[in-house]
Amino acid sequence: MxxxxxxxxxxxxxxxxxxxxxxxxxxxxxxxxxxxRTQVEKEVRRLRAAVRDVKRHLEMLRERAEAQAGAxxxxxxxxxxxxxxxxQFLGSVEALIRKNHLTAEKAYEYQALEVRDAWAATTSTRLxxxxxxxxxxxxxxxxxxxxxxxxxxxxxTAPSILVAHELAPGVTVQFERDRVxxxxxxxxxxxxxxxxxxxxxxxxAVMGVAGALERIGTGTxxxxxxxxxxxxxxxxGEEVAAARALDVRRKQIARQAEEGAGLxxxxxxxxxIKVRGNVDLPEEIAAAREHGAxxxxxxxxxxxxxxxxxxxxxDEQEAYFRRVGQAFPGHPIVIRTxxxxxxxxxxxxxxxxxxxxFLGWRAIRVCLDQPEMFRVQIRAILRAAAHAPxxxxxxxxxxxxxxxxxxxIMAEEAEGLRRRGVVAASSVPVGAMVETPAAAVMADRLxxxxxxxxxxxxxxxxxxxxVDRSNARLADRFTPHDPxxxxxLKLVAEAARAAGKxxxxxxxxxxxxxxxxxxxxxxxxxxxxxxxxxxxxRWMVRQVSREQAMSAATAALAARSATLALDIxxxxxxxxxxxxxxxxxxxxxxxxxSASLPS
Ligand code: PEP
Ligand code: MG
Numbered sequence: 001m002x003x004x005x006x007x008x009x010x011x012x013x014x015x016x017x018x019x020x021x022x023x024x025x026x027x028x029x030x031x032x033x034x035x036x037r038t039q040v041e042k043e044v045r046r047l048r049a050a051v052r053d054v055k056r057h058l059e060m061l062r063e064r065a066e067a068q069a070g071a072x073x074x075x076x077x078x079x080x081x082x083x084x085x086x087x088q089f090l091g092s093v094e095a096l097i098r099k100n101h102l103t104a105e106k107a108y109e110y111q112a113l114e115v116r117d118a119w120a121a122t123t124s125t126r127l128x129x130x131x132x133x134x135x136x137x138x139x140x141x142x143x144x145x146x147x148x149x150x151x152x153x154x155x156x157t158a159p160s161i162l163v164a165h166e167l168a169p170g171v172t173v174q175f176e177r178d179r180v181x182x183x184x185x186x187x188x189x190x191x192x193x194x195x196x197x198x199x200x201x202x203x204x205a206v207m208g209v210a211g212a213l214e215r216i217g218t219g220t221x222x223x224x225x226x227x228x229x230x231x232x233x234x235x236x237g238e239e240v241a242a243a244r245a246l247d248v249r250r251k252q253i254a255r256q257a258e259e260g261a262g263l264x265x266x267x268x269x270x271x272x273i274k275v276r277g278n279v280d281l282p283e284e285i286a287a288a289r290e291h292g293a294x295x296x297x298x299x300x301x302x303x304x305x306x307x308x309x310x311x312x313x314x315d316e317q318e319a320y321f322r323r324v325g326q327a328f329p330g331h332p333i334v335i336r337t338x339x340x341x342x343x344x345x346x347x348x349x350x351x352x353x354x355x356x357x358f359l360g361w362r363a364i365r366v367c368l369d370q371p372e373m374f375r376v377q378i379r380a381i382l383r384a385a386a387h388a389p390x391x392x393x394x395x396x397x398x399x400x401x402x403x404x405x406x407x408x409i410m411a412e413e414a415e416g417l418r419r420r421g422v423v424a425a426s427s428v429p430v431g432a433m434v435e436t437p438a439a440a441v442m443a444d445r446l447x448x449x450x451x452x453x454x455x456x457x458x459x460x461x462x463x464x465x466x467v468d469r470s471n472a473r474l475a476d477r478f479t480p481h482d483p484x485x486x487x488x489l490k491l492v493a494e495a496a497r498a499a500g501k502x503x504x505x506x507x508x509x510x511x512x513x514x515x516x517x518x519x520x521x522x523x524x525x526x527x528x529x530x531x532x533x534x535x536x537x538r539w540m541v542r543q544v545s546r547e548q549a550m551s552a553a554t555a556a557l558a559a560r561s562a563t564l565a566l567d568i569x570x571x572x573x574x575x576x577x578x579x580x581x582x583x584x585x586x587x588x589x590x591x592x593x594s595a596s597l598p599s
Contacts, residue, residue, distance in 0.1 A: 008208040012198040015243050015246065018160055023162050033103045034103075040098055043107075047145070069201045073197050083137050096110055103145075160179060162183050168194060182205060204225070261292050265537075265542065267520070267545050268544060275293065277293030278530055279299050285324060291535050297454065318380040333389065334454065336433070341365070379416075392430050402432075404449065430450060433455070434453055455507060464488060486522075522553045552572035
């Protein structure tokens, strides 16, 4: 990889080529100025007028987002409007103006910095996203008060790639759609609002690119590969041609994959692979079904709590689980019990502040310590299981005892339901998520007491490599292709096979064709993937043989780094699907350029 190549997180797929425009998204310098007592009320009025104007602007962006991306995406601006109108916040700003005779802009800046400091230490992804919203709103209000006009100066006349420290969602819709070819930012993760909006609008974007603003000046030509999370500066003619060819090929494959959505996912040597969907929110059920998901391999249940003021009832949960079951008749629905804590902070659930939340009170630990909440969920699962093949899956297992305790609770609740004459199953298959090195090395023992195992590679990668999965600065270290993670994946597949229990992978890596190919080679026959990735993964399965996948996996396991393992896999998969594309930065250990599947 050349020093003209920057890496980050690909948050919105596709390729963009064009000139960079550096966007100033930091707070402008605000002069410290006090006003005479007689003008204090005028400053308060100026503040209120600015809030009104910025609100109008946000509403305009909201409308534009609705037209260009859809109603759900437009709601992102509601979060900013809510923040803008927060009475407590504005009350504090007004108090600062009145008490300290500050200008409206200085008082606003002070108060925003105070809130930012209070939130800065958080590891909660949700709060980090709110922080981005707060920054976006603050910059707009302060710029308005300073008469600096709109955030990104006009003057973008040709399709350009916006490069910023941090992108507020508004940036994407501030311009005509055809002026924004791509986005690059230093901050931001897959779940940030700007990323979600870029994805919906089909704008290729790479975030978490450390040092982007320092390296990329306005006018620099860039190739942005939002699929692979790569930015190439000042590309050569050859690189531009290769990127264009890759783009065309990816689009062809996507079309083929869509067309074959109804075909079974069977390898060329006849191995049937089950490809299920990961469903986080009810809105994803339809997409998973349309894209051919054979059931749900990971039904996340945290949304039932987050954003609500009270815990969901047994009836509410049962209704949701049944609804999911009805959408996939005859296919399993793997319900993951609450994975609270870590970066998931539900309002009704007062989690104590912790120095290391990812190593703290989370997931099954919380559930076993709060049996009343856990029992409600287990009863709902047992009741739904009377109508659909529902499974129960336990997150963040580190001890055998956690599975045994869950089984005990399930048996007690089943007995209670039976005694009360409630229609419910007497038990459901119980599986452990392998998300920690502890669970991976104990996989043989876990397989003995579980009905299935499912590897959560997002957390398994985080805990194996000691790399915070939400830390943009460490994005290039966060890779499930690291030899250490590959060894654990192999260990788990073998342990499950030896015990005669199915093992699947439901972490994000299963949604990438190259990684899914590796997983087939390691012996996984069930994958659970993000709904939009279903057609491509099913297409990939139909192009390859298990034998090809196995020899690629063996070679990847022998690699000494993630980069080499990926190169090997890319090359092997490209051979398997007979692609003739040359990927300039994928090189085999011997330096031979490798053909590449558009990854
Ligand atoms: C995982 O960790 O891989 C996983 C699937 O769970 P989550 O991403 O919800 O933590
Ligand atoms: Mg996890």
